[in-house]
Amino acid sequence: GRSEGAEIDFKLSTGDTVTVFTTRPDTLFGATYMVLAPEHPIVTELIRGQTPNGVNLQNRGEVEEYAKEVANKKEMDRLDDTKEKTGVKLEGVTATNPANGEEIPVYIADYVLAGYGTGAIMAVPAHDERDFEFAKKFKIEIKRVLHGTLSESSAYELANQRNEEFDYSAEVDDKNFNLTKYRTSLEKTLNDKWDEDLESGAILGRVLGGSNNKTINPLPLLDNFILKNSNEFDGMSPKEAGKAIIEKVGGRMTATYKIKDWVFSRQRYWGEPIPIVHCEQCGAVPVPEEQLPVTLPEVENYEPAGDGQSPLSTIEEWVNTTCPKCSRAGRRETNTMPQWAGSSWYYLRYMDPKNSETLVSKENEKYWAPVDVYVGGDHAVRHLIYARFWHKFLYDIGVVSTIEPFQRLEFLGFILAEDGRKMSKRWGNVINPDDIVKLVGADTMRIYEMFMGPFENTIAWSQDGLVGARRFLERVNGLTEHITDTEPKETTVQLHKTIKKVSEDIEGFKFNTAVSAMMIFLNQAEKGGLTKESYLTFIKLIAPFAPHITEELWLETGGSSIHLTNFPVYSEALAKDELVTIGVQINGKMRGEITISPEATEEEAVETIMKNGSLADKITDHNIKKIIYVNGRIINIILT
Known part of the structure; x- marks a missing residue:
C-alpha cells in the first residue's frame, strides 16, 4: 500500500492552505481543479461559516446536504469506478495552482477519502481516469501536459497493431515518432463517444499509457513521455520535471500508505474471543497460555444486546471469572475479534488442521509453505496487508519459515x-x-x-x-x-x-x-x-x-x-507454428504482407519481400536506409 510522491500546498481564497499528496508532481501544470473529501475539516469550517478571512460559501445548504449524503455511503461504494461521479462545487471558493498561479475551482466529491493521503487531491483530468470522468460531467477544463514519444521500432509496431485492430492505415512520422499522423488516423476510426476525449487531447494519453479503458487499452510500447504546456519544464521527462517542479513550488517528497488503523474489536457473538480479563486491581490481564483458547459459550440468542454491548456481555456465567494475576474477581473481555483476524492465518491451519499442540508443525509448514497461488476478491487488498503483517510477526517469532505468505496473487473482477x-x-x-x-x-x-x-x-x-x-x-x-x-x-x-x-x-x-x-x-x-x-x-x-x-x-x-x-x-x-504472416511497411506505411517462418531472419524476410512483385516494385530503384524487423510481427523498410 506504499505510494511515493510529494506533498504540495495550495492556497485557498478563504485564507486556508490545503496540502495535497500526489504521486505525479510532473503533472501539476495540468491540475485544473481541486477536490476535497466531504469530511475535510475545511469543508466543515465552510459549512459553519468559519474561514480565516471571512469568505462565505455561496451554496452552503447544497454542500452540507451532499456531505451528509456521503457520510452514509460505504467506502467501497465511494471508490466504485463503475458508478457515475458525483460532487458539488464550493461556490465562491477557489484555489491557486502553485505552478502557474492560475485560480482553479474547488469541489467536494465522494471519490476522495479523508483517510487516504491528506483528504484532498489536485485533479489532472487529462491524465487520470476518475478526474477525467468528473471533469467531463462538470465541464471543467482538461489540459494535457504529457506528450507521448516512442522509440522508432515501437512506433512502427504500434501503428501496425492499430492498423489491424481498426482496419485503417496509420503512418508514422519518421522524424520524431510523435504519433501526429497516427492520432489523425485514430480520430477517423472512433465512434462519437470519444469526440469529447479527442477534443480534450486526453485520448492519446490513454492510448499510450493512461489508465485502463474498455474501448482502447493502453499499450506497453511507450518508451517515454515529455512535458508540454508546463512553461520552463516543457520537453523534460516526467522524472526530471517532477523533481524540478517540487523544488519550484516548495513541495516535499514523502510516502503515504493505503492501510488504515485496524479497529480490532467487534460487538458480535461470532468471532474469536479476545483473551483478556479485566481486573479492578490489576487492569487488563492477558489470559495465560495454558488457559487458551478461550472458547465461545453456547447461547440461544446471537443478537446484539441493544445497548452497544456485545451479546456476550449478558452471559454472566461466562463473563465472570478470576484474575489470572491476583486471583480476585475479574470479567472477561466481551468484544470479539473481527473476521479479518481468522482470515489472516487460516491458510497455515489448512497445512495441519488436526494439530492440537501448535498452530502448524514445523515439518508441515516447511513442506507446504508458502502458498503457491492466492485468489481474492474486492476485499483482498486490505486482507492481504493484514495477513502479511500477521505472517511477518509469526516469522519473527520463529513459527513460520518463509518471510512472505503467498508466492502469487490473482484478483478477480466483479460480475x-x-x-x-x-x-x-x-x-x-x-x-x-x-x-x-x-x-x-x-x-x-x-x-x-x-x-x-x-x-x-x-x-x-x-x-x-x-x-x-x-x-x-x-x-x-x-x-x-x-x-x-x-x-x-x-x-x-x-x-x-x-x-x-x-x-x-x-x-x-x-x-x-x-x-x-x-x-x-x-x-x-x-x-x-x-x-x-x-x-x-x-x-x-x-x-x-x-x-x-x-x-x-x-x-x-x-x-x-x-x-x-x-x-x-x-x-x-x-x-x-510452421508459418506466420507479418505486415510489411515501407517508410512507415502498410504496403502488404508476407508469410514466413516465425524464426526467419531479417535477411530471409527481405528476400521473401523481393520475391513479391508488388512489394519489390515499391523498393526497386531506391536505396534502403534502414530496416526495422520485429521477429514474427512486422518489418518496416526505410527508403531514401
Whole structure:
C-alpha cells in the first residue's frame, strides 16, 4: 500500500492552505481543479461559516446536504469506478495552482477519502481516469501536459497493431515518432463517444499509457513521455520535471500508505474471543497460555444486546471469572475479534488442521509453505496487508519459515448486473446462480462465466451470452458424429496447439482465451473429422471447464471417471507454428504482407519481400536506409 510522491500546498481564497499528496508532481501544470473529501475539516469550517478571512460559501445548504449524503455511503461504494461521479462545487471558493498561479475551482466529491493521503487531491483530468470522468460531467477544463514519444521500432509496431485492430492505415512520422499522423488516423476510426476525449487531447494519453479503458487499452510500447504546456519544464521527462517542479513550488517528497488503523474489536457473538480479563486491581490481564483458547459459550440468542454491548456481555456465567494475576474477581473481555483476524492465518491451519499442540508443525509448514497461488476478491487488498503483517510477526517469532505468505496473487473482477451496476437488492438486479443452473445447467453457466472476459476485469452479465455457451456444449455433445478412422493433419496440429494454449491459459488464469481456443478446435473437428483418440483427448481438455457433461461423455465410452485421468500433454513439434504472416511497411506505411517462418531472419524476410512483385516494385530503384524487423510481427523498410 506504499505510494511515493510529494506533498504540495495550495492556497485557498478563504485564507486556508490545503496540502495535497500526489504521486505525479510532473503533472501539476495540468491540475485544473481541486477536490476535497466531504469530511475535510475545511469543508466543515465552510459549512459553519468559519474561514480565516471571512469568505462565505455561496451554496452552503447544497454542500452540507451532499456531505451528509456521503457520510452514509460505504467506502467501497465511494471508490466504485463503475458508478457515475458525483460532487458539488464550493461556490465562491477557489484555489491557486502553485505552478502557474492560475485560480482553479474547488469541489467536494465522494471519490476522495479523508483517510487516504491528506483528504484532498489536485485533479489532472487529462491524465487520470476518475478526474477525467468528473471533469467531463462538470465541464471543467482538461489540459494535457504529457506528450507521448516512442522509440522508432515501437512506433512502427504500434501503428501496425492499430492498423489491424481498426482496419485503417496509420503512418508514422519518421522524424520524431510523435504519433501526429497516427492520432489523425485514430480520430477517423472512433465512434462519437470519444469526440469529447479527442477534443480534450486526453485520448492519446490513454492510448499510450493512461489508465485502463474498455474501448482502447493502453499499450506497453511507450518508451517515454515529455512535458508540454508546463512553461520552463516543457520537453523534460516526467522524472526530471517532477523533481524540478517540487523544488519550484516548495513541495516535499514523502510516502503515504493505503492501510488504515485496524479497529480490532467487534460487538458480535461470532468471532474469536479476545483473551483478556479485566481486573479492578490489576487492569487488563492477558489470559495465560495454558488457559487458551478461550472458547465461545453456547447461547440461544446471537443478537446484539441493544445497548452497544456485545451479546456476550449478558452471559454472566461466562463473563465472570478470576484474575489470572491476583486471583480476585475479574470479567472477561466481551468484544470479539473481527473476521479479518481468522482470515489472516487460516491458510497455515489448512497445512495441519488436526494439530492440537501448535498452530502448524514445523515439518508441515516447511513442506507446504508458502502458498503457491492466492485468489481474492474486492476485499483482498486490505486482507492481504493484514495477513502479511500477521505472517511477518509469526516469522519473527520463529513459527513460520518463509518471510512472505503467498508466492502469487490473482484478483478477480466483479460480475455486474445487466444494467452495468453492481448487483444489489436495492436495485432489484441480483442474478441468482441457482436460477441460472436450473435454466441452462451448471456447465453452461461455468463456460459462460469463464468466457465473459479476462479474469481480473469487471464485466456486466448478459443473459444472451448464455446462449453461445449452451450451443458450444451442445456441439461438444454431438461431436461423436464426426469421429473417423483417420483425421487430417490440420486436426492433429490444431489439437496440440489447443492443448498447449489451454494448458498455458489455465496456469495464467486466462480462462476466456482457453475457452476460445477450444471453440476454434471444435470448428476444425466438425469440418475435418477426428479420431476417437483425439475426441477423448479433447473431452479431457474441456473437463475442468465443464465437469458434468464431460464425465457423462467419458462414461459412455466405457471409462471410469474422467477426473481421475491425466490432463492431455501436447507435442512441441506439432504445437509449433510452421508459418506466420507479418505486415510489411515501407517508410512507415502498410504496403502488404508476407508469410514466413516465425524464426526467419531479417535477411530471409527481405528476400521473401523481393520475391513479391508488388512489394519489390515499391523498393526497386531506391536505396534502403534502414530496416526495422520485429521477429514474427512486422518489418518496416526505410527508403531514401
